[in-house]
Amino acid sequence: MKRLLTLLLATSSLALAQTPAPKTTAPAPAPVPGFTLAPPPPTYAPMKMGKLTVDVQEKMRYEIRDNNFDFNSAVNSPQDAAWLLQRFRLGLGYDLNPWLKLYVQGQDVREIGGSRARQIGVNGAEGDDVFDVLKAYIQIGNLKKGFSSVLGRQFLSYGDQRLLGPLEWANQARTFDAFKFRYTASKWSLDLFTASPVNFANNKWNKSDFIDQADRRNAFMSGAYLSTLFVPFNTTTDFYVFHNRDDGTEAFGAPTGSTSFVTLGTLWKGDAKKLHGFDYDTEMDFQTGKVGGRSLMAYAGHWGAGYNWLKHAWKPRFGLQYNYASGDGDPNDGKIGTFQNLYPTNHMFYGYMDTTAWMNVHNPQVNFSFMPTPKMKVMLDYHLYWNANNADAWYRANGATKVRPLSTAANNASSFRGQEFDITMSYKLNPHVAFLTGYSYFIAGDYLKQTGAASNAQFGYVQVQIDF
Numbered sequence: 001m002k003r004l005l006t007l008l009l010a011t012s013s014l015a016l017a018q019t020p021a022p023k024t025t026a027p028a029p030a031p032v033p034g035f036t037l038a039p040p041p042p043t044y045a046p047m048k049m050g051k052l053t054v055d056v057q058e059k060m061r062y063e064i065r066d067n068n069f070d071f072n073s074a075v076n077s078p079q080d081a082a083w084l085l086q087r088f089r090l091g092l093g094y095d096l097n098p099w100l101k102l103y104v105q106g107q108d109v110r111e112i113g114g115s116r117a118r119q120i121g122v123n124g125a126e127g128d129d130v131f132d133v134l135k136a137y138i139q140i141g142n143l144k145k146g147f148s149s150v151l152g153r154q155f156l157s158y159g160d161q162r163l164l165g166p167l168e169w170a171n172q173a174r175t176f177d178a179f180k181f182r183y184t185a186s187k188w189s190l191d192l193f194t195a196s197p198v199n200f201a202n203n204k205w206n207k208s209d210f211i212d213q214a215d216r217r218n219a220f221m222s223g224a225y226l227s228t229l230f231v232p233f234n235t236t237t238d239f240y241v242f243h244n245r246d247d248g249t250e251a252f253g254a255p256t257g258s259t260s261f262v263t264l265g266t267l268w269k270g271d272a273k274k275l276h277g278f279d280y281d282t283e284m285d286f287q288t289g290k291v292g293g294r295s296l297m298a299y300a301g302h303w304g305a306g307y308n309w310l311k312h313a314w315k316p317r318f319g320l321q322y323n324y325a326s327g328d329g330d331p332n333d334g335k336i337g338t339f340q341n342l343y344p345t346n347h348m349f350y351g352y353m354d355t356t357a358w359m360n361v362h363n364p365q366v367n368f369s370f371m372p373t374p375k376m377k378v379m380l381d382y383h384l385y386w387n388a389n390n391a392d393a394w395y396r397a398n399g400a401t402k403v404r405p406l407s408t409a410a411n412n413a414s415s416f417r418g419q420e421f422d423i424t425m426s427y428k429l430n431p432h433v434a435f436l437t438g439y440s441y442f443i444a445g446d447y448l449k450q451t452g453a454a455s456n457a458q459f460g461y462v463q464v465q466i467d468f
Contacts (some may be wrong), residue, residue, distance in 0.1 A: 016368040046093070047468060053093040055105075061085045061171075061436075061463035062309075069124055069352055069396075071444055072402075072434075072453030083114030085126055085171045089134065107134040109171045113396050115410060122199045124401070126171040128202045134175055145180060152181045156195055156343075158225050159238055159267045162283055162302065162358060165345035172200045175222075177208035179459045180446075187229040197343065208248075217245040221343065233274045238267040244342065248292040252401060254338055258295025260264035263342065272308040279319075280305040291336050298339040300325040300358055306367070316370040323350060327360030327389030331406060336391055346397040351383045351420040353440045353459045354397035362386040362415075363395075380425040385417035387447065394447070404451050436463040 046055040064082040067073055071411045091105035108131040111118050120127035134154060155166040156176050167174040167369040178195035196210035197219055223242040228272040242263040248255030253415030265285035272279040287298040306319025325339040341358045350356040350363055362385070387394060390411050393402040404410055405418075422436040440459040450453035 001309040002420035003162075005257050012308055036302040042275050042282075046091075051095045053091075053095075055091040055093075056468045057314045057466065058297050059085075059087040059171075059463065059465040061354075061461055062274050063459070063461045065457075065459050067455045067457035068355070068442075068459055069403075070453060071442075071455050071457055073455035076455065078114070078116040081114040081116070083116070084112040085194075086112060088109045091135070100427065101139040103139065104133065105135040106131050107172070108132075108262035111171070120168075120172055121398075127200075129172055129200050129206070129266070130202060132200075134173070145184055146184050148184070153177050153198065156180070156193065158191070158223075159265075160238065160281070160283060161295075162348075162349065163242065163263065163265070163285070163342040163344055164221075164223075166359065167343075167345045167347075169345065169347040174198075177210050189222075189227050190223040193225075196220050197323065201455060205267070217246050217249060220244070231268070233271055235269045235271045236267065237269075239301060240265050240267075242342065244340070248293070252292055252294065252338070253331065257290065257292050259289075259290060259293075260291025260297050261287055261340065263287045263340070272306075272310065276396075277308045277310050278305065279308060279317075281329035282341075285339070287340055293337045293349065296337075296340070297335070298326045298337055300412040304467070314370045314372055314428075317368070319367040321365045323358065323361065323363040323365070325358045325361050325388065327387060327392035331390050331391065337389070341395075341399040344399070346399075349386075350397065351381070351440065351442075352422045352424065352438055353420055353442055353457065355394075355403065355417075355420070355442065355457075356385060357395040357399045359395040359399060360388045362388055362394040375428045377426045379422070381420075381422040381424075383422070385419070385445070387415040387417065390447075392416050404447070407451065409451045410447075413450035416445040417447045419443050432467055434465045436465070437461065 006084065019301055026442060035217040042338045046053045052281050062082065062084050066080050069079040070077050072286060086109065089105055091103065093101060093103040109126065109129045111127050116125040118128045119125060120129060120147045127217065135153050135155070137150050137152030137154045138235060139148070139150050153175055156164055157166055158164045168268055175198045176195035177198060180193040182189060196208040197208050198208045199212070209217055219406045221244050223244060225238065225240040227236055227238045229236070238460045244259065244261055248258050254378050263285055265283065267283040268281065270278070282303045284301045285299065287296055289296050302323050303460060304319060304321030306317050308317045313390060326337050328337040344358065346357055347354055352359065356363065364384050366382045371377050390413060394404050394417060395408055396403060420440060420442045422438065422440045424443050427435040429435065442457040444454040444456055
């Protein structure tokens with residue numbers, strides 16, 4: 001999913017004397033720096049009618065879950081069921097001229113079957129949201145060259161989406177009302193933005209905190225993201241600062257004041273083609289400020305390395321990685337040590353069962369992937385999980401829901417949460433149709449056994465996505 005283009009050298013031939021000069025290959029465009037996992041350009045061409053473009057998406061995913069939320073086989077909770085998630089999108093773009101574009105995209109999402117209330121976010125439901133506005137923006141300039149801006153409702157995606165991404169795995173995804181300005185040079189690109197997250201609600205127009213005058217959270221995120229090609233053996237070398245503020249939430253107890261903190265981070269990704277088949281990536285972050293009036297100091301890091309058999313027809317890769325995020329050592333001292341996971345796409349990183357956020361966690365992994373055909377990719381992943389601090393909660397992938405509440409038993413328990421096995425297979429039938437299926441199995445660890453129910457959990461799904 002890398003957007004970073006490989007550097008190509010234009011070739012030419014020497015003309016022989018007294019003979020016509022042969023045609024030469026036109027110089028390839030310069031690479032565009034970074035934004036590593038930003039949503040890639042579609043492999044299909046949207047329908048174009050003069051200056052108007054039309055794009056359509058239909059996605060359906062059938063899921064079946066057992067004990068994913070409570071790890072308790074003795075109780076048949078609303079999340080222990082099967083359901084069909086359906087998503088339809090219709091987008092319209094209009095190019096007023098080469099440097100000015102208007103775009104609007106509507107989305108309709110439904111959850112069919114199961115026993116969960118079909119309200120987004122309630123009991124883990126992805127819920128219903130009858131046709132509403134997902135994107136609506138004006139784009140000025142060329143995003144790949146020089147100065148440009150995107151103003152309005154839009155996706156935001158930076159780095160590997162560990163802190164900020166569109167969460168496309170979720171049926172409704174994530175979008176922002178934002179002002180984004182970019183300058184792209186030959187070897188670097190800088191984004192400046194300020195954004196307010198959009199809240200999804202069925203039978204109401206979806207509004208961000210910026211638009212909703214009745215909202216009491218007033219959440220905003222601003223940032224500067226510098227992506228570069230300056231390290232020659234990296235596909236990208238990024239540096240960023242994010243600032244988050246709100247009026248104080250109850251995520252860490254009753255707020256004693258507002259929230260205002262900064263995240264300073266860097267992302268480095270090695271290029272296997274330049275490192276003789278080896279690759280590496282690391283992302284490290286430091287946070288300081290206040291959360292709900294409490295002093296914040298927190299840390300997180302990701303370190304990974306792998307080997308790619310570049311000449312093998314199946315393109316196998318074997319990798320190891322370790323993810324860490326700090327937890328809080330004392331919920332009563334007026335300070336917070338829990339790393340704030342912001343607005344990530346966690347589904348890609350810490351197990352497909354979505355039990356884990358980049359918060360209060362140790363997560364070593366083993367990863368293996370291969371492509372038996374050019375259209376098919378198979379991924380096998382093995383995860384281990386520990387709490388970074390038992391005085392803090394175990395946070396699910398949404399960064400808000402807690403698997404186990406804070407308690408005396410949790411403080412005195414083992415920190416080992418358990419282990420997860422994932423197998424995932426994707427198949428791209430053609431530029432318009434893609435399939436995805438997977439199965440995950442979670443083996444409960446001592447932390448679960450010593451704090452309550454500790455049944456093993458399962459998750460399976462099959463998905464089809466159609467784009468035009």
